[in-house]
Amino acid sequence: MREATKALPAEPLDATALVADMGRRARAAAAILAQLSPEAKTAALNAAAAAIRAATPAILAANAIDLEQGRARGMKAAFLDRLALDAGRIEGIAKGLEVVAALPDPVGTVIAQWDRPNGLHIQRVRAPIGVIGIIYESRPNVTADAGALCVRSGNAAILRGGSEALASSRAIHAAMVQGLAAHGVPLDAVQLVETGDRAVVGAMLAAQGLIDVIVPRGGKSLVARVQTEARVPVLAHLDGNCHTYVDGAADLAMALSVVRNAKLRRTGICGATETVLVAKAAQAFLAPIATMLLDAGCEVRGDAATQAVDARVKPATDADWDTEYEDAIVAMKLVDDVDAAIAHVERHGSHHTDAIITQDPVAAEKFLAGVDSAIVMVNASTQFADGGEFGFGAEIGIATGRLHARGPVGAEQLTTMKYLVRGTGQIRP
Amino acid sequence: MREATKALPAEPLDATALVADMGRRARAAAAILAQLSPEAKTAALNAAAAAIRAATPAILAANAIDLEQGRARGMKAAFLDRLALDAGRIEGIAKGLEVVAALPDPVGTVIAQWDRPNGLHIQRVRAPIGVIGIIYESRPNVTADAGALCVRSGNAAILRGGSEALASSRAIHAAMVQGLAAHGVPLDAVQLVETGDRAVVGAMLAAQGLIDVIVPRGGKSLVARVQTEARVPVLAHLDGNCHTYVDGAADLAMALSVVRNAKLRRTGICGATETVLVAKAAQAFLAPIATMLLDAGCEVRGDAATQAVDARVKPATDADWDTEYEDAIVAMKLVDDVDAAIAHVERHGSHHTDAIITQDPVAAEKFLAGVDSAIVMVNASTQFADGGEFGFGAEIGIATGRLHARGPVGAEQLTTMKYLVRGTGQIRP
Numbered sequence: 001m002r003e004a005t006k007a008l009p010a011e012p013l014d015a016t017a018l019v020a021d022m023g024r025r026a027r028a029a030a031a032i033l034a035q036l037s038p039e040a041k042t043a044a045l046n047a048a049a050a051a052i053r054a055a056t057p058a059i060l061a062a063n064a065i066d067l068e069q070g071r072a073r074g075m076k077a078a079f080l081d082r083l084a085l086d087a088g089r090i091e092g093i094a095k096g097l098e099v100v101a102a103l104p105d106p107v108g109t110v111i112a113q114w115d116r117p118n119g120l121h122i123q124r125v126r127a128p129i130g131v132i133g134i135i136y137e138s139r140p141n142v143t144a145d146a147g148a149l150c151v152r153s154g155n156a157a158i159l160r161g162g163s164e165a166l167a168s169s170r171a172i173h174a175a176m177v178q179g180l181a182a183h184g185v186p187l188d189a190v191q192l193v194e195t196g197d198r199a200v201v202g203a204m205l206a207a208q209g210l211i212d213v214i215v216p217r218g219g220k221s222l223v224a225r226v227q228t229e230a231r232v233p234v235l236a237h238l239d240g241n242c243h244t245y246v247d248g249a250a251d252l253a254m255a256l257s258v259v260r261n262a263k264l265r266r267t268g269i270c271g272a273t274e275t276v277l278v279a280k281a282a283q284a285f286l287a288p289i290a291t292m293l294l295d296a297g298c299e300v301r302g303d304a305a306t307q308a309v310d311a312r313v314k315p316a317t318d319a320d321w322d323t324e325y326e327d328a329i330v331a332m333k334l335v336d337d338v339d340a341a342i343a344h345v346e347r348h349g350s351h352h353t354d355a356i357i358t359q360d361p362v363a364a365e366k367f368l369a370g371v372d373s374a375i376v377m378v379n380a381s382t383q384f385a386d387g388g389e390f391g392f393g394a395e396i397g398i399a400t401g402r403l404h405a406r407g408p409v410g411a412e413q414l415t416t417m418k419y420l421v422r423g424t425g426q427i428r429p
Numbered sequence: 430m431r432e433a434t435k436a437l438p439a440e441p442l443d444a445t446a447l448v449a450d451m452g453r454r455a456r457a458a459a460a461i462l463a464q465l466s467p468e469a470k471t472a473a474l475n476a477a478a479a480a481i482r483a484a485t486p487a488i489l490a491a492n493a494i495d496l497e498q499g500r501a502r503g504m505k506a507a508f509l510d511r512l513a514l515d516a517g518r519i520e521g522i523a524k525g526l527e528v529v530a531a532l533p534d535p536v537g538t539v540i541a542q543w544d545r546p547n548g549l550h551i552q553r554v555r556a557p558i559g560v561i562g563i564i565y566e567s568r569p570n571v572t573a574d575a576g577a578l579c580v581r582s583g584n585a586a587i588l589r590g591g592s593e594a595l596a597s598s599r600a601i602h603a604a605m606v607q608g609l610a611a612h613g614v615p616l617d618a619v620q621l622v623e624t625g626d627r628a629v630v631g632a633m634l635a636a637q638g639l640i641d642v643i644v645p646r647g648g649k650s651l652v653a654r655v656q657t658e659a660r661v662p663v664l665a666h667l668d669g670n671c672h673t674y675v676d677g678a679a680d681l682a683m684a685l686s687v688v689r690n691a692k693l694r695r696t697g698i699c700g701a702t703e704t705v706l707v708a709k710a711a712q713a714f715l716a717p718i719a720t721m722l723l724d725a726g727c728e729v730r731g732d733a734a735t736q737a738v739d740a741r742v743k744p745a746t747d748a749d750w751d752t753e754y755e756d757a758i759v760a761m762k763l764v765d766d767v768d769a770a771i772a773h774v775e776r777h778g779s780h781h782t783d784a785i786i787t788q789d790p791v792a793a794e795k796f797l798a799g800v801d802s803a804i805v806m807v808n809a810s811t812q813f814a815d816g817g818e819f820g821f822g823a824e825i826g827i828a829t830g831r832l833h834a835r836g837p838v839g840a841e842q843l844t845t846m847k848y849l850v851r852g853t854g855q856i857r858p
Contacts, residue, residue: 116820258854260856374847375847376850377852378850380854390551391543403642403845416835417835417836420805422793423806423808424808426813427812428813
């Protein structure tokens, strides 16, 4: 680790100056990184994985400091568990880097090419975005995951993790950049903000021209702050209020299986279904679906029709249709048909992931076209909304904004494009 | 034209409320527009062209009002010429709509598709962005061009043109929406801000959630204001400080022809070359290139080497390397080699369009990879930086930002994407 990033300032921090300095160094590193061959980046990422494995004792020692400080501050057990590393988790981090190392390199990939009548050959190719700022909470693994995904896509990264995991992040970062540097990745390509001062977050959000895009990874309050304050573009999603609509032409066994998985496989992830809509033509399915969920320990908040099928169903209020529970709670409602389902999703959803269960291809295509979400599914669990499940290998999050990347943000989505035009002396008439 | 948009408020305008109302109506219209078939949009755009043709007398009468007011306010001749319409220019506007009508519809186009091992079929398809705000100056044709490109790409448009052309824009807009409506395009799909109050521009720039992206079309001061103030994402470019680098392995005849065209074909467009760099190995080309430009009436501001070849060459100052002249002026400099040329372009350029003239494929590929601009060219005039020349049919501008669209912004670039996932009841393990 270099001296310049080692010392913590004792006096009040000039966060703007700190970010400006990191941003300038990142920009210079990005220019070098953009020219590295796919093979060099692959070797560098594998070397980073090896360096992290080799640094296991140092990382565990640093993690012990974070855990001790966390306990002293009275952190909750769940929080401490998220922060805690052991040899197995560090091996998982190293393996994660190797997964990213094995991903196809997006830089230079030809997206489209064509010839013009005047003989000009035009190619649209992928190019790195430049400098990515990642703001996250206290999961130390993000330091390695996010840094690696940026390197794979040819971008410099400025990482700002939660102060509670600072010692752990610093140890992981030190090992990672040492491994990366062995294969030509500049030390400044992956920089860690080595202070917990929250002013740095504000400075990053305002760093137009220094940071090209911000990716927040964490809970809603973090994402909301980033989306509200940022002057730099943001790739993120705030809410994951996902729907599963059981159409009149649905297969009951499939509906039961998919709804159960979509709601209950993991209730805390952003692709979990929060509202189940059932078509009037499938009203007979209300009872088995509600009962299945209740029996599985899920609270059901329903409209009048749903309340009628099981005494355990609680009445839904207007707020329920807009709520992302992130818990074993579901809202249920009878709707007229697929058009009413689309209207409900468009009004109450968060444009993240929504699904229809149906055997009717016409209803399926109507739902796919009419629902304006990043991911629209037919006959599948909304919990598949995940970069890994899409085959991206790794993702840095899921975006619901309308520009640049929508859906899972993997290495490819961390690139921009440029046009390469090859001629033989053409001049414009 | 509807009554609601006809009356101009006599009392102080609540610009925020006006934009909020327009934005909500645009969002509702966008949802309908997004579902229209390609054929319906094509028919609507052709009907809009016909309606504009049929409204020629009304448009000319409105234009006469704008011109009279302009003359009364002492507008310059060049400005009045830009504002003036005649039957030929109106026919040009109508023809422009027909060109857009003939463009392939980007909405629903499959960008990529693949199958997952679990049988899920994933498609990435183009979808409209939603609501586009276009802020422009006093060219009345933009009202039709920009509105049409938004309709083609399934987006609602909120158009805010210069107040000097308001009567003309209103007449063109009235005819256009009448034609569009005949084929199911909602009246609110293309809305015109019917007041010259500049507060509306500020309200549009702040309209997060109402307007998805702003496209400014006009001079630097407009674009600079938009980029500085906007909270909504912006697709634009501020500067077009483009370079042509004559490599050591260049063909002299090609260099002379391409440099002349790149600099002088039209000096006011953003793709015009502003700086010519010449490699030391091609130092003998300095004299013929400088003399050719001088003889053609171009002012040449050169470094010492360039000054030495012709007495008419003026000394360049540091500021010249950073200047977009938009005039018959060029900066010229001798550089060591292709690496030095890349370094100069990266330091002083605006990441718009830059070209190398060379017969050496290695130098060409180095330049293509090393120059981080929206468009990088080999052996062609930088004046080809244009959506029409790229085969896009029509463009709304050229973007140099790093996210979403880079280079010419045509119908395709006014779309976002969504994922369609088709399964057979898959649940996530």
